[in-house]
Amino acid sequence: MDVENERNELVYQLMVTRTALEIFACVMHSAVQFRTANAAMYVSPPPPHCKAWNYTYQMRAVCMELCAIVVPLLHRLQPWIAHPPSSSSSSSEDIATAFDENVFRKERSEIYKHLNEIAELTLHSYRLEIDELRQTTSATAAERLEANFVADREFLMEALYVLYPSSNSLDRWKTDVVRDSVHRMAYEYGALAYLVRLCDAQCIAAQSNVNGANASTNAHILTICVQRFMDNVKRYKYAFMSEYLAMHETDVEAFLCLPIRRSQCWQTAMTAHADNDDDGRRQLERDLNEYISRYLAQHSGENTYLRQYAVLHDIDVDDYGGAAKQLLSNDADVDVDATTTTTMSGLQQQHANLCLAKLSSFVGDEGRSFGGSDAEQRLLWIDAQCLMQQYARHNHEDEEEQEHVHVHDVSM
Numbered sequence: 472m473d474v475e476n477e478r479n480e481l482v483y484q485l486m487v488t489r490t491a492l493e494i495f496a497c498v499m500h501s502a503v504q505f506r507t508a509n510a511a512m513y514v515s516p517p518p519p520h521c522k523a524w525n526y527t528y529q530m531r532a533v534c535m536e537l538c539a540i541v542v543p544l545l546h547r548l549q550p551w552i553a554h555p556p557s558s559s560s561s562s563s564e565d566i567a568t569a570f571d572e573n574v575f576r577k578e579r580s581e582i583y584k585h586l587n588e589i590a591e592l593t594l595h596s597y598r599l600e601i602d603e604l605r606q607t608t609s610a611t612a613a614e615r616l617e618a619n620f621v622a623d624r625e626f627l628m629e630a631l632y633v634l635y636p637s638s639n640s641l642d643r644w645k646t647d648v649v650r651d652s653v654h655r656m657a658y659e660y661g662a663l664a665y666l667v668r669l670c671d672a673q674c675i676a677a678q679s680n681v682n683g684a685n686a687s688t689n690a691h692i693l694t695i696c697v698q699r700f701m702d703n704v705k706r707y708k709y710a711f712m713s714e715y716l717a718m719h720e721t722d723v724e725a726f727l728c729l730p731i732r733r734s735q736c737w738q739t740a741m742t743a744h745a746d747n748d749d750d751g752r753r754q755l756e757r758d759l760n761e762y763i764s765r766y767l768a769q770h771s772g773e774n775t776y777l778r779q780y781a782v783l784h785d786i787d788v789d790d791y792g793g794a795a796k797q798l799l800s801n802d803a804d805v806d807v808d809a810t811t812t813t814t815m816s817g818l819q820q821q822h823a824n825l826c827l828a829k830l831s832s833f834v835g836d837e838g839r840s841f842g843g844s845d846a847e848q849r850l851l852w853i854d855a856q857c858l859m860q861q862y863a864r865h866n867h868e869d870e871e872e873q874e875h876v877h878v879h880d881v882s883m
Contacts, residue, residue: 478571485578492585526596534593541586542630580636590627594660628662649695663714670699697736712762
């Protein structure tokens, strides 16, 4: 099929799909309106003849089948919008290509809107049935349905996130760039991986196609992301933080939440908390520090980066004893490497670790007993090694200088 015929076929498929989804949405909205107008009939649990049919398993299966058809079609449409096919230099063909691209964008937006509604209906149906199973039957059935819910949720959230129809102008940046509708659904139904992506200002900026964004725009996006981050921590607690920390292990600042803590939004929230009683004061920050400490304790192991992060985090939360122990542990790991025990840079690294550990122990009121004589002996051994390295280097330089003088005298 040539480009023109393929384009025309795609336009036809999009229009048919959009019309079918509009009819489906009309039926669903009518059911919701009827149930709202006759709320008394839908007591909990409703009688069999008043069951909310659009939230049943059968209707949920229909919704997922529709999504399985619509999502590949929207994926197929993406290249035509991002990079429309080139045509000849004929002005009439250029106009036709531009017209088709506008049609593609309009149809995509309408289809995406209906896809969003179907996804919401499907996930809400799952939640209602899971809650009903937990109240009336065994937990095993609820767990099986929960597994299906998670799989379908991931499929729908990935589609909504990737296919979001953002524009290229700043007129709609507040909703387009930060994907408000996707975030609301992820927050409502616990899609933690997408909550992490949608509260990461750097991730949003990297994936944004908005032209003309300035410092004010970026600052506003950061404010939205920080507020989302705080809401996520409050609602989903360690479940969210473990997902967040796993995605930011290679970025120490993001891992320790430093950009978030430095933001004006965070500072304002901490000031507001400080006005409360002592029990509720800065609870969010305490929870955040506790979640980071828990993650580091569970995942440090053989991960060098996380062991270094643990030192920085312990110092940040004034746990100097913990920092000292981690520094000594890191130094013990370094000592295993033969290379670091024979090079000046390796010896200096061990020396710095031990000195910082001693300093941390004194600041943490653990006294001179921390580390015992073993730490002192290791410091003395490192100092002796450094002196021997320096002596060997100077001795080698003196020998080279004497040899150079001898050669010079012979040549004279």
